[in-house]
Amino acid sequence: MKTYLYNTGYFFKETGKIIKLNLLSNLFSVIGTALILLLLGLAVTGANIGNHLVNMLNEEAEINGYFSKEISPADKEALVEKIREIYGVRNARFVNEEEAKKRMENILGEEASILELFEENPFEAFVEIRINVDAMESILENVKNLNGIEYVRDNKEVLEKIKDITYVFKILGYLMIAAVGITTIIILSHMIRQGIYNNREQINTLRLLGSPGAFIGFPYVLTGILLTILGGLLATVTVVFLIKTAYEGVGNAILFIPLPSRKILIDNMVILIPSLSFILGLSGSLFGLSSIRKK
């Protein structure tokens, strides 16, 4: 370990020399890595926005339970309490006939006058149940089986679609991360192998002088990490710029879409991309080194 500490300056100098030796090629590698990480950043940002929307929809997911005619108002209140205790139920609220009518008037707007044709309020009281989509099946089962509930309006198709969208977003995110990871590792390991090939005479001399493999390889690992981090930083700056621009431009134009906080999105990118670039740089370099060592 002390050998490595004594040679810190040497390692950085060597790293600089390795980079300079193939400056153009290394520059392209940085740009390539930056573009890949930029794609990842954009995909993750998209996934974050998508997840936010899905979560919002998820929170809005609700079913309505309609009471049997014969039960008393007190029994209705008790039923609401029971429903609240069911696993997966976020909230349950009693909506009386008057509120049900008002809601419909709000929905109909100017057309609401049509409701005046009814002599009596045509709407029934019901229980509005906000649910966790994942537990939808069991909630439906439980609510339907309650005494005093005549039928349940479940919006099942809509809720299933929300579930599917969440799943697709997750899978796309994983695929994107895997694709970016593999591509970066391939680019880097190729670059490291090229660096080793260009310096093969120096490496051979060091071996003949008794240098341990790890000592020889250390500057190459540093090179890999440094180049990927540079690419990562470039990608981070670009993603942050794009997020800011998008929020300032598009965000105001589409107010009806509830976008997640810009700060959270940017913070995520500032942490994710540099950390990921470090991990990819390290693994790519080690992979490149090990594939050379086997030869």
Add this chain to the structure above:
Amino acid sequence: MIISRNVSLIYPDKTQALFDVSLEIEPGELVYITGPSGSGKTSFLKLLMGIEYPTSGSLSVLGQPMIKSNFGDIQKLRRKIGPVFQEFKLIEGRTALENVMMGMRFLGIKPKQMKEQAHEALEKVGLGHKKYSRVENLSWGESQRVAIARAVARKPLLILADEPTGNLDYDNAINILKLLKSFQKEDTTVIITTHATHLINNEQNATFIHVKNGRITTERRSMAV
């Protein structure tokens, strides 16, 4: 120090470079390995450095058995050896000083001490004034001196010089041999290969190993009183 018992070396292309070599070299000896080009001198040095391994027989260098499977130990052994390669193997783009220090970086020596040892070695080979010159700008003879400085700065137990007089005129060749001899100490063995036997005919305190067609045909010890 070096014990060779019936060592033979056959290269993968079936060329037999050494036949049944048996010898012992003690610590602190000055050894000349002589013989015409292609006789097997360099092959023997390759065996001593673990670049090649005996096809048969046994060889141990500084107590280390030279077996292919012991690569980690061979690397440790190499750190105790100061090699002067025929083609120098200096690293271009670096100064003479950097080249000398390159041979010491992984020995666990503190940076200050490492620099001092490198300076000292360059002074000793007469290149103190060119320590900051890039090696590609040095002459053949100067490059050779840098290679020697790199070998001795490590304070090795064994110095192996492969044809150090190869491309030098008579005076420079004699000077290089003198310089290499000056590093022979009680615990430092110096082994020099050369085909220029006329340069060492007058040596009085050295061991001579003559190699011809891969066989040690002569072993003569000439001890000065």
